[in-house]
Amino acid sequence: xxxxxxxxxxxxxxxxxxxxxHNDGIEAHRILKIGEWAxxxxxxxxxxxxxxxxxxxxxxxxxxxxxxxxxxRLGTNEDFKEVCQRLHxxxxxxxxxxxxxxxxxxxxAFKDVQEKKWDSPYKDWFKINFxxxxxxxxxxxxxxxxxxxxxxxxxxxxxxxxxxxxDCVKMWIEEFGIDGLRLDxxxxxxxxxxKRLRSFCEELKPGFALIGxxxxxxxxxxxxxxxxxxxxxxxxxKGIYSSFNSMNMFEIAHSLNRQYGPEQWCIYRGKHxxxxxxxxxxxxxxxxxxxxxxxxxxxxxxFGMPGIPCIYYGSEWGEEGAKAPDNDYxxxxxxxxxxxxxxxxxxxxxxxxxxxSDALCNGSYRNVVLxxxxxxxxxxxxxxxxxxxxxxxxxxxxxxxHELQGTFERTVLYQVGSxxxxxxxxxxxxxxxxxxxxxxxxxxxxIAMPAYSVQYLKMV
Numbered sequence: 001x002x003x004x005x006x007x008x009x010x011x012x013x014x015x016x017x018x019x020x021x022h023n024d025g026i027e028a029h030r031i032l033k034i035g036e037w038a039x040x041x042x043x044x045x046x047x048x049x050x051x052x053x054x055x056x057x058x059x060x061x062x063x064x065x066x067x068x069x070x071x072x073r074l075g076t077n078e079d080f081k082e083v084c085q086r087l088h089x090x091x092x093x094x095x096x097x098x099x100x101x102x103x104x105x106x107x108x109a110f111k112d113v114q115e116k117k118w119d120s121p122y123k124d125w126f127k128i129n130f131x132x133x134x135x136x137x138x139x140x141x142x143x144x145x146x147x148x149x150x151x152x153x154x155x156x157x158x159x160x161x162x163x164x165x166x167d168c169v170k171m172w173i174e175e176f177g178i179d180g181l182r183l184d185x186x187x188x189x190x191x192x193x194x195k196r197l198r199s200f201c202e203e204l205k206p207g208f209a210l211i212g213x214x215x216x217x218x219x220x221x222x223x224x225x226x227x228x229x230x231x232x233x234x235x236x237x238k239g240i241y242s243s244f245n246s247m248n249m250f251e252i253a254h255s256l257n258r259q260y261g262p263e264q265w266c267i268y269r270g271k272h273x274x275x276x277x278x279x280x281x282x283x284x285x286x287x288x289x290x291x292x293x294x295x296x297x298x299x300x301x302x303f304g305m306p307g308i309p310c311i312y313y314g315s316e317w318g319e320e321g322a323k324a325p326d327n328d329y330x331x332x333x334x335x336x337x338x339x340x341x342x343x344x345x346x347x348x349x350x351x352x353x354x355x356x357s358d359a360l361c362n363g364s365y366r367n368v369v370l371x372x373x374x375x376x377x378x379x380x381x382x383x384x385x386x387x388x389x390x391x392x393x394x395x396x397x398x399x400x401x402h403e404l405q406g407t408f409e410r411t412v413l414y415q416v417g418s419x420x421x422x423x424x425x426x427x428x429x430x431x432x433x434x435x436x437x438x439x440x441x442x443x444x445x446x447i448a449m450p451a452y453s454v455q456y457l458k459m460v
Contacts, residue, residue, distance in 0.1 A: 001229050003180065003209040004272045005361045006047025007303075007351045008095070008310040012280045013054050014061055015332025016313060019073035022059050031074040035086035040338045045351035048093035048209075050182050050310065052280055054080065061097070062184065063104025063150055067168040077175070084176045093179035095209065096172060100165055101188045102144075102151040105136070110152050114138055125161050127153050145185070156190040166200050173205050186212025186222055186231060194227040211274055211308075223271055233273035233307055235259070240277055240301060241285065244294040244392055249375040252301065253367050256377070260306045260365035269364070275307035277315070280331055284312070284321040292318075293416045293452045296346050297390055300414060300454030303350040304379065304388030306365050317341045346414055353411050353456060359384035360456075369399035374449060378403065385459040391449035404443045408457035411438050416452035 014021075017030035031054065041049065053061025056069045070080050084094055103110060109122035117123075117139060118130060132141030135149055145151040154161055172178050181201075183189060189212075201208040212222055212231040223231050236259070239252035259268040277285040277298050286295055295318055302309050314321075317339045321331045338344075354360045359379040363386070369376035373393035379386045387408065391397050441457060449455070 001209060001272070002093075002207055003048065003211070003229060003308055005355060006093075006308070007045060007354070008048050008050050008274070008308065009041055009044070009046040009313065010050040010052070010276075010279055010310055011313045012052040012061075012332040013074055014052075014071070015280075015329070015334060017074055018334035019071070021329065023057065023065075023071070023073060025072060027072040027076070029075040029079050031070065031079050031083055035083040037338065038086045038090040038092060040340075041087075041092050042090035044316070044340075044344070044348050045355065046092055046311075047355075048095055048179060049087065050095045050211075051097060052182075053097045053099055058104040058106045058150070062099050062102070063106070064099055065104055065106040066108060067165070068171060081176055084178070088177065094176070095180035095182055095211070096178050097184055098169070098181040099184040100154065100156070100193070101185045102153045105150055105152060107152065113140075124158050125155055127155055145188070156193040162193055162196060166197065169197070169201065170204060173201075173208070179205075179207075180209030180211065183210060183212040183228065186228065187214045187217060189222075191222070191227065194222060198227055219268060219271070219273060223268075223273070230272050230274050230308055232279075233259075233275050236273075236305070236307070237276055237282075240298055241288050244298060245288075245290050247392060248372050249370060249390070249392065250372065252305075253370050253375055253377070256305055256365055257367055262364065262366050272362075273307045274310050275302055275305065276310045276312065277302055278312045279310070280312065281323070281328065282331070283323045284315055284319060284331065286315065286318045287320040287322050293394075294392060296343055296414055296416060297392055297452065297454055299343075299347055299350060300388070300412070300456075301375075301390055303347075303354050304360065304377070304386075304390075304454075304456060306363075306379070309351075309354070311347065314339075316344045316347050318343050349412060357384060357386060357458070358382075359386040359458075366403075368401050368403050369447070371397075371399075373397070374399055376401070376404075376447060376449075387447070387455075387457040387459075389447055389449050389453075389455040389457070391451060391453045394451050396451050397449045399447045399449055400445055402445060404445050404447050406443060407460050408441045408443060409438045409460050410441050410455060410457050412454060412456035413439075414454040415450045 017033050056066040056071045057063050109125050112122050113120040127143035129141040143153040210228045212228045214231040215234050219231050222228050236255050239255040243249050243252040358381045363379040363381035366378040374391050374397050376389045
């Protein structure tokens with residue numbers, strides 16, 4: 001699966017393109033802006049973008065009106081074909097948000113039910129009870145996703161609904177050439193539907209990637225040979241920022257070992273879950289971390305640990321954004337153009353190093369040195385051994401272990417403030433990116449870890 005060796009880049013198009021929050025019915029060709037970022041994404045090293053909803057909807061995109069038409073606020077189908085062509089020309093694949101659990105109240109089939117009630121041929125497309133009434137006084141009750149009745153649940157056990165959705169996917173593949181789908185609220189989707197989707201897409205376009213949004217539970221239930229290739233790793237998302245904020249690296253080390261460690265009971269060995277430090281639903285990393293010196297360290301951890309890294313647009317230069325109690329608008333801004341800085345340069349380096357490393361993309365995981373403030377772990381494949389060393393402290397540290405033996409090539413060395421003298425204040429910005437040439441390091445049971453630093457060492 002091509003996705004396992006790539007880095008993804010997530011964009012929320014309605015916000016990214018500066019579209020109105022509510023559908024105003026006015027056609028504007030805003031989606032072309034995504035194509036204008038193709039060269040930037042290629043230089044960053046992105047293998048695929050993930051686009052949150054782009055199809056005609058009532059408001060935020062997850063309340064779909066028509067799965068076959070680009071939202072008028074973003075443009076036309078022809079506009080999006082142009083975007084896809086430009087991204088593919090720059091070696092960037094395209095993954096769309098498959099919102100298959102629910103639709104908006106403006107969805108054409110639901111509107112038919114509102115009008116014709118029992119006489120609608122689409123009444124069984126939804127979970128409807130004509131003995132009740134909705135909060136919108138429709139004259140019937142229906143299931144809304146997790147109590148949100150602007151999101152009308154689809155009946156995925158109805159073959160007609162499944163056939164319709166698969167026809168839409170076929171159109172997206174054949175007309176736009178998309179390479180994969182992010183399945184919204186995959187934890188709510190019918191398992192037989194996901195099995196059908198997997199076989200359908202694989203037959204239509206071999207290598208088509210399916211990645212599900214899952215918050216909790218056993219990811220093995222849907223990430224397997226019959227359903228999805230991957231899903232979002234929210235356990236480790238929380239572990240990353242929480243470990244730095246509490247200065248307790250035991251938390252993320254425990255989660256990683258629980259998921260990928262050497263013991264037989266570890267639950268996700270051999271799988272490639274999607275890893276991230278923020279996305280369109282949570283506060284950005286630069287906002288949620290209490291010590292801004294930890295921002296590059298979090299990315300160093302992200303790209304060293306098992307999984308498929310995904311960057312949320314703007315966070316690669318340290319953009320801030322806090323989730324509000326009643327909306328996510330601050331998380332989904334419009335940027336006129338990329339604003340790369342030294343953090344971006346470091347992330348570009350991490351992407352390049354990971355892409356060329358079999359151990360980082362596919363290798364096993366083992367904790368080597370673990371304290372409250374430091375973590376050294378090993379990634380190993382049949383062809384390669386890599387050590388990743390993170391020091392979250394403002395003091396230099398020497399880690400010791402009998403496993404720290406041998407000659408290594410240090411491919412990444414990032415130390416916050418190393419160009420202008422060591423900085424330790426929370427208010428200091430990230431400054432010096434790791435632009436080092438690889439150097440040979442001999443380990444004899446110890447590793448020197450500068451304050452606020454990231455190191456990747458490949459055994460030679």
